[in-house]
Amino acid sequence: MVSIIIPSYNAASLLPETLRSLQKQKYADWECIVVDDGSTDNTKEIVTAFSNQDDRYKYFYQPNEGPSAARNRGINESKGGYIQFLDSDDMLESDKLHKQVELLDAKVEYDIVYGNSCYFEASENGEPRLISKEDPNWQRKVSGKGDIVISTILKGNIMVVHSPLVRKSVFENIGFWDNEIMFNEDWDVWTRCALKGMGFLFDDTANTKALIRLHPENRSKSLYKMYLNGLKVCVKIDNLVERNEYHKILKLKMIYHRKFLEKEIMKVYVVDKNLALSIAKSMFQIMQLNNYKIYESLIESGSPLKLRMYYLSQYVLNTIKYKIANVS
Numbered sequence: 482m483v484s485i486i487i488p489s490y491n492a493a494s495l496l497p498e499t500l501r502s503l504q505k506q507k508y509a510d511w512e513c514i515v516v517d518d519g520s521t522d523n524t525k526e527i528v529t530a531f532s533n534q535d536d537r538y539k540y541f542y543q544p545n546e547g548p549s550a551a552r553n554r555g556i557n558e559s560k561g562g563y564i565q566f567l568d569s570d571d572m573l574e575s576d577k578l579h580k581q582v583e584l585l586d587a588k589v590e591y592d593i594v595y596g597n598s599c600y601f602e603a604s605e606n607g608e609p610r611l612i613s614k615e616d617p618n619w620q621r622k623v624s625g626k627g628d629i630v631i632s633t634i635l636k637g638n639i640m641v642v643h644s645p646l647v648r649k650s651v652f653e654n655i656g657f658w659d660n661e662i663m664f665n666e667d668w669d670v671w672t673r674c675a676l677k678g679m680g681f682l683f684d685d686t687a688n689t690k691a692l693i694r695l696h697p698e699n700r701s702k703s704l705y706k707m708y709l710n711g712l713k714v715c716v717k718i719d720n721l722v723e724r725n726e727y728h729k730i731l732k733l734k735m736i737y738h739r740k741f742l743e744k745e746i747m748k749v750y751v752v753d754k755n756l757a758l759s760i761a762k763s764m765f766q767i768m769q770l771n772n773y774k775i776y777e778s779l780i781e782s783g784s785p786l787k788l789r790m791y792y793l794s795q796y797v798l799n800t801i802k803y804k805i806a807n808v809s
Contacts, residue, residue: 486555508578519545549658
């Protein structure tokens with residue numbers, strides 16, 4: 482059996498479309514576990530209506546704790562030997578479960594199978610209208626275990642959260658989702674899988690894509706949260722790895738995240754000084770840096786030029802330190 486786990490928070494407008502799409506899966510031995518993460522809309526009524534017609538749909542409620550905690554609740558409630566994560570607004574192509582279950586059944590050396598993904602928009606007839614046949618260009622295609630996977634995944638996430646089908650036993654090995662990470666939480670999970678020697682298999686069989694809903698509103702207001710959490714993952718994973726080449730990859734990632742965050746601070750600073758201070762403080766706490774007071778005084782000084790010059794000097798200094806430390 483496949484346990485499909487859907488964390489949902491105030492997603493009543495799109496959840497029915499996602500739940501209905503599962504009925505088109507050619508693989509029928511599944512359960513759908515919707516974890517209502519403290520919604521104030523009619524999520525419960527929607528899922529109950531589905532479960533009254535099809536007992537494969539199951540509803541669980543918890544106070545709002547975030548998507549990672551909701552996925553963990555879903556894992557604990559699941560009865561299947563395979564886990565399929567799915568966000569409340571996304572979909573799966575109709576052969577995904579069938580083909581990927583076949584692969585994991587046949588190839589016991591692999592723990593995770595994942596495939597292509599594609600953006601979509603809703604259409605009038607209820608079928609997803611694919612925006613592009615190409616994968617999102619940040620995704621990477623890698624099969625195996627050990628260094629080949631670790632070196633790839635440390636450079637960045639290799640798949641969207643609903644792309645893989647995962648053996649439930651994986652979570653007995655690596656532990657659960659990190660409740661403290663609100664963005665990039667899946668990168669943390671797949672990286673820990675790679676470090677624990679889990680076998681990854683990329684398969685591009687037709688009609689097995691993970692479909693990502695393209696929303697009309699952009700997520701630019703959340704970008705700094707994504708990069709703060711990405712930085713948090715970098716620091717966390719850097720404390721787990723031992724090989725020097727892995728540390729090198731992660732140090733470069735940290736420099737990249739910090740450079741982006743400092744640019745965001747400059748933009749936010751113009752309209753909301755308190756938010757700029759909050760972002761800066763979070764960044765310094767995550768990286769355990771001790772010169773936050775200097776940074777804070779520059780923001781408080783009201784001089785964008787001084788702040789810009791400071792962050793540029795810090796970026797150059799960090800880059801030089803990195804190159805000196807890694808001269809062969």
